[in-house]
Amino acid sequence: MPSFPQHPRRLLAALALAGAGWLPLSASAQLQLPTLGDGASITTSDERRMGDRIIRSLYRDPDYLEDGPLQEYVEGIWKPLLAAARARGELSPELDERFAWQILLGRDRSINAFALPGGYFGVHLGLIGVVGTRDELASVLAHELSHVSQRHIARMIAQQSRQSPLVIGSMILGALAAAKSPGAGQALMIGGQALTAQNQLNFSRDMEREADRMGYGLMAPAGFAPQGAIGMFDRLQQANRLNDNGSWPYLRSHPLTSERIADMQSRLPAGQRAAQPAPSLEHAMMAARARVLSRPGVDVLRQWTRLPESSGFDETPQGQRVAGLYAAVLAHMQLQDWGPARAGLPALTQALAGDAAGLRQAALLAAELELAAGQPQAALDALAPAMQADDKADKPTRPVLLLRTQILLRLGQAQAMAQPLQTWVTLYPRDAAAWQTLAQLWQAQNQPLRALRAEGEAQAAHYDYSAAVDRFRAGQELARRSGSQSDHFEASIIDTRLRATEELLREQAAQR
Incomplete structure (x- = not known):
């Protein structure tokens, strides 16, 4: 491709x-x-x-x-x-x-x-x-x-x-x-x-x-x-x-x-x-994240990990210092150096000096780090400040919702996330990542029919109608085999979505 x-x-x-x-x-x-x-x-x-x-x-x-x-x-x-x-x-x-x-x-x-x-x-x-x-x-x-x-x-x-x-x-x-x-x-x-x-x-x-x-x-x-x-x-x-x-x-x-x-x-x-506007600390962090995730190569990642130790770093402007610390932690993560990555988080938090948006991004980074390192309970603890910010706003945010679900799936405690995720995909039906996360949740809850439907919706959200039809047909076949034990409401949704997606697939094939 x-x-x-x-x-x-x-x-x-x-x-x-x-x-x-x-x-x-x-x-x-x-x-x-x-x-x-x-x-x-x-x-x-x-x-x-x-x-x-x-x-x-x-x-x-x-x-x-x-x-x-x-x-x-x-x-x-x-x-x-x-x-x-x-x-x-x-x-x-x-x-x-x-x-x-x-x-x-x-x-x-x-x-x-x-x-x-x-x-x-x-x-x-x-x-x-x-x-x-x-x-x-x-x-x-x-x-x-x-x-x-x-x-x-x-x-x-x-x-x-x-x-x-x-x-x-x-x-x-x-x-x-x-x-x-x-x-x-x-x-x-x-x-x-x-x-x-x-x-x-x-x-x-x-x-x-x-x-x-x-x-x-x-x-x-x-x-x-x-x-x-x-x-x-x-x-x-x-x-x-x-x-x-x-x-x-x-x-x-x-x-x-x-x-x-x-x-x-x-x-x-x-x-x-x-009078140019000053860059926010959150922007400095997101710019640093973009640079690290663009796959610059191992040598560049290692240079970023050493940046906070360079001469005069502590005297640099706050935005540059925050960006350097964020890049160093994320670069350590990309290199799977979990210990040094954790060691850099306190300095990052201190450099943020109470900036709310920046502290939220630091919490997301810390939770991402612990999850990648195989420590889901530590990841949940690290995510707490971002979760509290969502609770105060009375509105779930996508990064917190998806990351929290992944953490709870690792802990075997994701049941409570089903309703928030269902509400999210109802509001944003083309969010393939949310549908895929919901599929993982339903699979973990031994709800294979719902999982297949969510997998189909994830494929349809990315216009891969062939793969979506495959998932919906698999769900239809599972409903037939389950007979009276099947979730008839979910089976009805799958039948409807299968017909609609087959029509989209035919249109897609005709366009080729």
Whole structure:
């Protein structure tokens, strides 16, 4: 399958239809493009189906990352931006209902983010690790959101007048496969067509300016400092001078121009522009987490473990010190050095100096450490501060819910987590990790029929309808064998979900 790293990662810029110019365009395969339209010839349903087709492949990619703390942090930035776009009337009811509005994380050290057809968005860990504040990250997400809300992707697709959306989706996937395995004949053939489409589907300068303007307008209503957008432009401008190593694909897919830079820089008075928001300690910790989880290599991990012992470390600014301590503990965990990892936690807690959000992340890290080290009771004790924070807010958070369930499963005490998890998947039916955790819980409680249904829902949430049908059919067969002893209500749900998923599978096969 295609991978986020290396050349396929760069092609994700093309996936986003914000493609870069790094790939050669075959002169014999030029496509003639009509004048820019409004995207009306591409329906929202077509665009969503194409996005589903692409995202299904990325879910199976080995670099797709399911990480509770990072996903929650990025979602905490993303959701206010989406709410602001709704409040400002920038999302039509049709777009809001039909599109996914979903973010995926990739273990990619390159600095990049991308939008896909149908309202899917990708964020590389390299971007999270390099931005200075949550406001800077918000400015990137707001820009990508505006590309989709203004239907820039549909406009670009509409220009390919002789290609259907599903064909373009196939071409994009073919390009990914060809870049992954150049010797694959069919994939290479399809990919050759996709390389043509990539260069023809670059966002225009007008679209980039519109995304700049619309994205900037979302910042303050969403609760972010508009200076973050200016700071990100300054950061990109500096990186543009050092882009020879190809580590900033965002600059290739969203090329800076002096006009765009001047426009953004002029939106704030000079005095306010200088007042950049300070990074939060939580952001420093999440940026450090992103850098460690991007698989930098054993040598780099060992360097991070030695960072707190380096000369002058105790005199560094608080944010840098917290990030260094967090990275050291997590790097020790990645190296399975449990003792040194535990030894670093008190210094991290002390450096946080009572910061509530930071202490919650430290508690999650400590619980994650103990669970990985095979000490579930110690993990439960370490998780207590984060659980108390959830209780005070009277609202479960996803990282605490899933981590607590995994801990209690190890302790054989997970019965009480069934209801909270069921409530969660009712609210968030496309949360595959929650469904899979629920399946583990039901299996541990000797409820195999419910476990099979949850496994099926987990596969369906990632658009793997073939695997979902397999699980639902297994549940149907188990219900038949159990006869009168079967849970008839659950069996009825499985029958209904099987029929619906078989229909989706037929549609999926027809699209191929």
